[in-house]
Each structure stands twice: as structure tokens, then as C-alpha cells.
Amino acid sequence: MTNPNLSNGNATFSHKEWWVERWLELLDSYRFKKRLERARIYAREGKILSIEFKKAKVFAKVQGSDINPYQVSLSLVPFTDEDWHYIIESLAEKAIFSAELLAGKMPENIEEVFIKNGLSVFPFTLSDINACCSCPDKANPCKHIGAVYYQLAEYFSEDPFTIFKLRGRTKEQILDALRQLRLQKLNQQKVLKLTKNKNSLTEITETSNHQAEEFKTLDLTKFWQYKGGLDSSLIVIVPPSDDQTVLNILGRITLTYEEARIAQQYLQQVYKNISQYAVMEALNRKI
Known part of the structure; x- marks a missing residue:
């Protein structure tokens, strides 16, 4: 699906969100600064005609010097279903993660969840990003790919879940999984409580039945007899x-x-x- 929230030429890319800065740090580590500057200009001037997410991959059209726009694709290595299972379980352990993500914020210590499971939500270097462009420039990233990098920073600023989409899960999938897991835990707690109450009721019933049986066998003619020794x-x-x-x-x-x-x-x-x-x-x- 194509996202219409593209830069209209007024983007400054001066973000304060830490997760956006982490993404832009990758670009700043690139040694060809002039190429990055041209990429930033492309993004500011609205050269990116469209960006479309297909599963965990990004497809973009960037208008360059040619009449026809260049085709850019970009992706990260998606996490496996098993990886996401453990990630969701770790996220569900702290409700603050779900609350902040729903509020459009990326929890500052959320990276610990991924590190705990041997993963990293952000790529370590530009080489960890699979990107290609149909332009004749052999360098990677070219200015068209770089422009898409900067535009994605805008997306991340508006919706932190976009980062997770590159790792194979949409916002809806993550939140649904969190709700289901939390509902499952609530049901387990209810079952545990009901079982505990049932056991307590059974114990009370057994005690009452035992006392009733003792009363039935009680010989009232010997009620006042005491065979034990007195202190x-x-x-x-x-x-x-x-x-x-x-x-x-x-x-x-x-x-x-x-x-x-x-x-x-x-x-x-x-x-x-x-x-x-x-x-x-x-x-x-x-x-």
C-alpha cells in the first residue's frame, strides 16, 4: 500500500526522537558526505514520487535526471515467526511498552527486549540494509536510495511501528498479538483463581462432612465422660x-x-x- 505522507519540500529532517536519530546515524556514518547532501536535497524537494510497503520490503519511485523515475527497493532481514513470538512475550511483560507505542512513542529501553532475544531492531551498518536502484550509478547508496532513507526517517517519526514493519510485522499484527497474549494471561489468572477457590470450597465441604460424620457417631450417653488424664x-x-x-x-x-x-x-x-x-x-x- 502506498503511503501518501511524502515530503512536500519543507522537510528539515531535524528530529528529536531517539529512534529517528538512530536511523539517521547510519547515514551520517557514510563517508561520501556530498552524496548524502544530494540525497537530502532530493527528499526535501519532493523527488520521491511514491513509497509502497509490500510485506517487509519498501518500493519507491524517485525522480532523477531521467524522464522516467528510478525504481528503488529497500529491505532489512525480517525476523522469523519464532523471533517475533519471543519479542511479543517480552513486550507483554511490561505494559508501558504497549502504552508508549500506542501513543506514537518508541520506549527508550525497548532495544533491551530485542537484545535479550539476540536481535537488533536497527541495522548496525548500511551494509545490513538491502537496497538497490535502477539508476546507472553503481555506488550504494546512491542519492536516490539515500533520499528514501531520509524519507523513511519521516515515516519513523510519525509512526514508530514502521521500523517493525521492515522487520516483518505491522502495527496491527503486533498490537493484536499483544492483546491476545495479555488476554490469555488474564484468563490463566482467572482459571488459577477459580481453581484455588474450588479447592478451598472442596476443603471446607470435606471438613463439614467429616464433622457431620463425627456427630452421627457421637454417643450422647457418654458425652460427659472423659477418659483422658487431667493436668x-x-x-x-x-x-x-x-x-x-x-x-x-x-x-x-x-x-x-x-x-x-x-x-x-x-x-x-x-x-x-x-x-x-x-x-x-x-x-x-x-x-
């Missing part, structure tokens, strides 16, 4: 607050005085022994 440190046994015993509460024994006295003494001794035995039994001690 003696938790038991405090004190004598009655007065001298009254069960014998005193029961009152006088209906016998003769002497018989009642003898019986009372005997029962008091028995009561004393039983009380002592009860205390020792409570403390789990042998008499």
Missing part, C-alpha cells in the same frame, strides 16, 4: 469454707446417745478417708 497443675482442691460436712448436714442419728456417738465417730473417719482418696484419685496419685 494436676490445673486442679485446685480446697477444704470447705466451714467445718460443715455431709454428716453435720444430715443431722443427729436416731440411736441412743452412746450408739449415736460411736456411729458418728466411725462415719467421720470413713468420710475423712473417702475425701482423702477422692483427692488422690483426682490427682492421679496412689495412696
Whole structure:
């Protein structure tokens, strides 16, 4: 598709965006400065009649000294599908990358994503760019190719995704892949949360069922029985607050005085022994 945003002769190519400067640094490294100056003039004067992207390749028509415009083609080595898979995964890890790209900005540290995957979004030298022109000039880049370089800088300034297009992915493809990956991760988080909630519910249900089974097997006739030993440190046994015993509460024994006295003494001794035995039994001690 042909991009109509071509230079109308007023372009200055004085960009502040760091990604555009990175692209122009390649041209500045070219030793034939006069050739580059003519290329810049060609771009400024609107000599580029059209630029068309076909997949990862650029095709341009540049009006030169001949009647018919020269045909220029330019491309970078596109990344493989596997490369882009890892790049998209790395981009999705930080939402700031997607946000800035959508805002028309190239994140300053985005190159780290490509370096992490053993790649470089920008070519290192002009020789990394595959370019050819139908003009008779054997030099590469000629002024027609150079003009296309400068015009692409304008494209990069307007839309950073143009750089990625040269590596094999359009803006729509990258953003769609990012959305799908982020949606996939959100779904995974939802499934994980549902699984966790389901496990918690299952655990609660199993506990409730276990308690219900225990209640069914509970013998209410033995509810108050306790077979375990008591901690003696938790038991405090004190004598009655007065001298009254069960014998005193029961009152006088209906016998003769002497018989009642003898019986009372005997029962008091028995009561004393039983009380002592009860205390020792409570403390789990042998008499």
C-alpha cells in the first residue's frame, strides 16, 4: 500500500526522537558526505514520487535526471515467526511498552527486549540494509536510495511501528498479538483463581462432612465422660469454707446417745478417708 505522507519540500529532517536519530546515524556514518547532501536535497524537494510497503520490503519511485523515475527497493532481514513470538512475550511483560507505542512513542529501553532475544531492531551498518536502484550509478547508496532513507526517517517519526514493519510485522499484527497474549494471561489468572477457590470450597465441604460424620457417631450417653488424664497443675482442691460436712448436714442419728456417738465417730473417719482418696484419685496419685 502506498503511503501518501511524502515530503512536500519543507522537510528539515531535524528530529528529536531517539529512534529517528538512530536511523539517521547510519547515514551520517557514510563517508561520501556530498552524496548524502544530494540525497537530502532530493527528499526535501519532493523527488520521491511514491513509497509502497509490500510485506517487509519498501518500493519507491524517485525522480532523477531521467524522464522516467528510478525504481528503488529497500529491505532489512525480517525476523522469523519464532523471533517475533519471543519479542511479543517480552513486550507483554511490561505494559508501558504497549502504552508508549500506542501513543506514537518508541520506549527508550525497548532495544533491551530485542537484545535479550539476540536481535537488533536497527541495522548496525548500511551494509545490513538491502537496497538497490535502477539508476546507472553503481555506488550504494546512491542519492536516490539515500533520499528514501531520509524519507523513511519521516515515516519513523510519525509512526514508530514502521521500523517493525521492515522487520516483518505491522502495527496491527503486533498490537493484536499483544492483546491476545495479555488476554490469555488474564484468563490463566482467572482459571488459577477459580481453581484455588474450588479447592478451598472442596476443603471446607470435606471438613463439614467429616464433622457431620463425627456427630452421627457421637454417643450422647457418654458425652460427659472423659477418659483422658487431667493436668494436676490445673486442679485446685480446697477444704470447705466451714467445718460443715455431709454428716453435720444430715443431722443427729436416731440411736441412743452412746450408739449415736460411736456411729458418728466411725462415719467421720470413713468420710475423712473417702475425701482423702477422692483427692488422690483426682490427682492421679496412689495412696
